[in-house]
Amino acid sequence: MKRLRITLWVIVLLAAGLFGLFAYQLSQPKDDFVRSAMVGQPMPEFDLEPIVESRPGLSRADLADGQPKLLNVFASWCIPCAAEAPQLEALERSGATIVAVAIRDRPEDVERFLAAYGNPFARIGRDDISEVQLAIGSSGVPETFVIDGDGVITYQHIGDIRDSDVPMLLDELRKAGG
Amino acid sequence: MIAEIGLAALWLAAALSVLQLVGGYLGARNEDSELAVLVRPAAVLQAVLCAVSFLALVYVFAITDLSVRLVAENSHSMKPLAFKLSGAWANHEGSMLLWIAVMAVAGGLIALIERRLPERTMMATLGTQGFVGIGFYLFILLSSNPFERLSPVPADGNGLNPLLQDMGVSFHPPTLYIGYVGLSVAFSFAMGALLTRNVTPDFARVMRPWVLASWIFLTIGITAGSYWAYYELGWGGWWFWDPVENASLMPWLAATALLHSASVLAARDALRTWTIMLGVVAFSMSMVGTFLVRSGVLTSVHAFAVDPERGSFILALLALYIGGALVLFALRANTIAEGERFSLLSREGALVVNNVGLSAILGIVLLGTLYPLLTEAFDVRVSVGPPYFNPVSAIFFLPMLVILAVGPLLRWREDSFARIRMPVLVIGAAAVAALVAVLLLTDIGFLPLLGLALAAGVAIASFMPLRSRNIRRVPLAVWGMCIAHFGVAVALFGMAADSAFQQERLVAATPGDSVEVGPWEATLAGISPVAGPNWTAMQGDIFVSYQGGEPTETFPQARSFWAPQGETSEVALVTRWNGQLYVALGNQSEDGRWQLRLWWKPFVTWIWYGGLLIALGGAMALVGRVVGDVRRRSTARREEERRAEEAELATA
Numbered sequence: 107m108k109r110l111r112i113t114l115w116v117i118v119l120l121a122a123g124l125f126g127l128f129a130y131q132l133s134q135p136k137d138d139f140v141r142s143a144m145v146g147q148p149m150p151e152f153d154l155e156p157i158v159e160s161r162p163g164l165s166r167a168d169l170a171d172g173q174p175k176l177l178n179v180f181a182s183w184c185i186p187c188a189a190e191a192p193q194l195e196a197l198e199r200s201g202a203t204i205v206a207v208a209i210r211d212r213p214e215d216v217e218r219f220l221a222a223y224g225n226p227f228a229r230i231g232r233d234d235i236s237e238v239q240l241a242i243g244s245s246g247v248p249e250t251f252v253i254d255g256d257g258v259i260t261y262q263h264i265g266d267i268r269d270s271d272v273p274m275l276l277d278e279l280r281k282a283g284g
Numbered sequence: 285m286i287a288e289i290g291l292a293a294l295w296l297a298a299a300l301s302v303l304q305l306v307g308g309y310l311g312a313r314n315e316d317s318e319l320a321v322l323v324r325p326a327a328v329l330q331a332v333l334c335a336v337s338f339l340a341l342v343y344v345f346a347i348t349d350l351s352v353r354l355v356a357e358n359s360h361s362m363k364p365l366a367f368k369l370s371g372a373w374a375n376h377e378g379s380m381l382l383w384i385a386v387m388a389v390a391g392g393l394i395a396l397i398e399r400r401l402p403e404r405t406m407m408a409t410l411g412t413q414g415f416v417g418i419g420f421y422l423f424i425l426l427s428s429n430p431f432e433r434l435s436p437v438p439a440d441g442n443g444l445n446p447l448l449q450d451m452g453v454s455f456h457p458p459t460l461y462i463g464y465v466g467l468s469v470a471f472s473f474a475m476g477a478l479l480t481r482n483v484t485p486d487f488a489r490v491m492r493p494w495v496l497a498s499w500i501f502l503t504i505g506i507t508a509g510s511y512w513a514y515y516e517l518g519w520g521g522w523w524f525w526d527p528v529e530n531a532s533l534m535p536w537l538a539a540t541a542l543l544h545s546a547s548v549l550a551a552r553d554a555l556r557t558w559t560i561m562l563g564v565v566a567f568s569m570s571m572v573g574t575f576l577v578r579s580g581v582l583t584s585v586h587a588f589a590v591d592p593e594r595g596s597f598i599l600a601l602l603a604l605y606i607g608g609a610l611v612l613f614a615l616r617a618n619t620i621a622e623g624e625r626f627s628l629l630s631r632e633g634a635l636v637v638n639n640v641g642l643s644a645i646l647g648i649v650l651l652g653t654l655y656p657l658l659t660e661a662f663d664v665r666v667s668v669g670p671p672y673f674n675p676v677s678a679i680f681f682l683p684m685l686v687i688l689a690v691g692p693l694l695r696w697r698e699d700s701f702a703r704i705r706m707p708v709l710v711i712g713a714a715a716v717a718a719l720v721a722v723l724l725l726t727d728i729g730f731l732p733l734l735g736l737a738l739a740a741g742v743a744i745a746s747f748m749p750l751r752s753r754n755i756r757r758v759p760l761a762v763w764g765m766c767i768a769h770f771g772v773a774v775a776l777f778g779m780a781a782d783s784a785f786q787q788e789r790l791v792a793a794t795p796g797d798s799v800e801v802g803p804w805e806a807t808l809a810g811i812s813p814v815a816g817p818n819w820t821a822m823q824g825d826i827f828v829s830y831q832g833g834e835p836t837e838t839f840p841q842a843r844s845f846w847a848p849q850g851e852t853s854e855v856a857l858v859t860r861w862n863g864q865l866y867v868a869l870g871n872q873s874e875d876g877r878w879q880l881r882l883w884w885k886p887f888v889t890w891i892w893y894g895g896l897l898i899a900l901g902g903a904m905a906l907v908g909r910v911v912g913d914v915r916r917r918s919t920a921r922r923e924e925e926r927r928a929e930e931a932e933l934a935t936a
Contacts, residue, residue: 118614124654125602127658128602128657129596
């Protein structure tokens with residue numbers, strides 16, 4: 107009987123722990139985003155073909171040329187990517203170098219997209235199977251990464267860039283050594 | 285107006301549940317309490333009011349009253365009537381109303397007909413029911429009012445999630461909910477017995493039909509849910525160990541254990557504490573399940589109706605009821621006298637092993653479901669899937685099948701192995717024969733192989749209890765047990781055969797192409813657009829023939845819904861007795877070819893036939909028990925009348 111009572115109190119304690127865990131998790135802000143585990147890591151090796159004639163493709167070597175850069179992951183079929191286009195142009199005017207990866211896209215669609223919304227990109231790589239996107243831990247479009255001069259990812263911005271994000275991204279770029 | 289009637293009925297029912305709690309508490313302390321006489325009528329009236337409230341909700345959905353917010357958010361005037369009706373409970377608010385309505389009706393039924401237990405225990409039971417009810421009424425009325433009005437009234441509704449526009453879904457959640465609620469009744473009985481220190485075989489007999497009924501509904505609900513995921517999600521699997529699926533599996537495991545332990549208590553007056561404990565655990569699991577599904581603390585493919593505020597409310601109820609019950613139990617456990625003793629080699633012994641096995645699997649599923657939640661608190665993200673659940677639960681499931689085969693052959697209290705040697709040898713021979721046959725004919729994995737062999741053994745064993753009995757005099761409840769155990773064998777065979785022998789082909793095809801998968805040959809004749817009431821689709825026209833026989837025409841679709849927008853894959857299924865061909869149409873690739881996915885799944889349907897057989901067995905046992913009770917009661921009444929007459933004659 108004594109053993110039974112002890113067992114039962116242990117069960118009560120376990121249940122209390124479980125409720126505590128539930129309560130803790132409920133009070134935690136649920137992030138809807140999946141943060142990349144690659145932040146702080148060097149860019150993986152890759153070499154992407156160009157997707158439009160006017161811009162060269164993109165490789166790992168282009169990102170480790172001593173100069174920090176913004177890497178924009180976008181697609182012509184993505185509406186928020188069109189919405190963030192003015193902010194990308196503002197970043198470029200402020201002196202940021204922006205390179206891009208076009209995800210699962212067609213050359214003619216990208217041409218049309220760039221003609222309509224502007225082209226702040228120095229290089230655009232063609233990622234038909236999302237290989238680079240997955241390798242750097244990006245779970246959607248648009249996302250923007252800050253890469254330092256040695257090709258190390260220092261910051262990840264998920265979703266479209268709003269007006270208010272522009273100074274913050276310039277700041278991150280400066281911290282990366284620009 | 286109808287919506288307001290529904291809301292008013294709900295408030296009144298809530299008030300009655302308070303009366304039921306207070307009256308029940310006073311009645312449990314003192315049978316002659318004045319309020320105690322009101323408890324039973326309060327429960328019955330509450331049932332009527334809740335039924336009215338639920339019907340009011342169904343009515344506003346049927347006429348698509350868009351001034352009710354819930355209708356505007358979940359329905360659409362263009363929807364077929366059947367889906368308008370099912371829309372009433374295919375959302376958070378409506379499903380909670382259904383929950384409380386079923387619970388109130390169950391409470392009303394108990395109050396109306398149950399007179400076998402001491403009145404004090406009944407008062408404590410109904411009081412507990414009222415107590416549980418209050419929490420759910422407050423939850424609905426304060427945070428999930430289904431009758432809330434909307435102004436301005438929109439021109440049309442948002443429609444229902446396309447994945448849910450399916451007949452299977454219309455009945456899946458209510459079926460599970462009835463199961464959950466049945467367990468709340470078992471919980472109330474357990475608390476009533478514990479509060480009044482009256483854990484007796486009579487208590488087990490009274491509780492058993494409720495456990496049995498809720499177990500039948502849970503079995504059907506899980507079986508239907510598994511089949512729905514199989515054909516609607518278009519992945520071809522039948523169980524994914526998704527948190528929402530686990531949320532329905534855990535109460536089922538607890539209810540299965542409770543059912544068997546209640547049988548021991550009813551027949552032999554043993555396992556008293558254990559039965560009470562399982563009564564608490566079974567209801568806890570249905571509440572934990574509801575919490576996990578509704579609060580959004582776990583991410584799930586089923587993610588719907590996620591709301592942290594509601595999560596907090598359910599958590600508070602969970603802590604109050606389950607925490608309270610466990611504390612009460614821990615305080616009271618030493619006052620429950622020890623039940624009858626028995627040897628390990630006996631019917632009771634086998635049932636205890638079965639209970640321990642089920643509880644272990646329950647623990648494994650619970651741990652696997654909550655583990656991501658635990659590690660997330662320490663900032664480590666993991667996901668737990670089939671590589672954990674399958675082998676770890678198999679460790680307990682496979683030995684339990686052996687117990688399932690042998691247990692029913694044993695006698696109560698004490699038995700010897702020598703007495704059951706013959707039937708055990710027959711069962712073992714069947715399993716070994718199946719094992720050897722499969723090994724010689726095919727080359728398959730270890731677990732499916734073991735599954736096939738055990739299925740053969742269990743199938744034979746399930747009817748062994750009938751040997752040397754007069755078949756016509758076997759009680760219906762025993763037939764029920766045999767059928768349910770046979771269902772386990774059938775389902776197991778389906779699972780093992782599907783995982784061992786299924787074949788899959790994924791091809792890009794243009795009209796005119798033929799594909800072979802297993803014994804089937806499929807020819808894509810054409811692709812054309814079709815339109816339904818609230819969707820358009822690309823429809824494949826595919827001729828399939830089994831072993832070169834007469835071709836059957838099938839029409840898999842890739843559907844696009846417009847209110848709300850979404851896409852579903854309507855697979856085409858060709859069912860034969862020995863399996864199913866599963867044809868899903870995917871997207872068109874850039875070169876104009878269509879993705880076709882074909883599976884030949886031998887005996888996969890036996891999984892769900894098995895599930896239905898298990899439920900059928902349960903239903904037979906339920907009918908057998910209830911009819912038996914009614915008969916015994918009328919015999920007792922006649923006996924009493926005869927005695928009264930004799931006494932009258934004697935005095936005259």
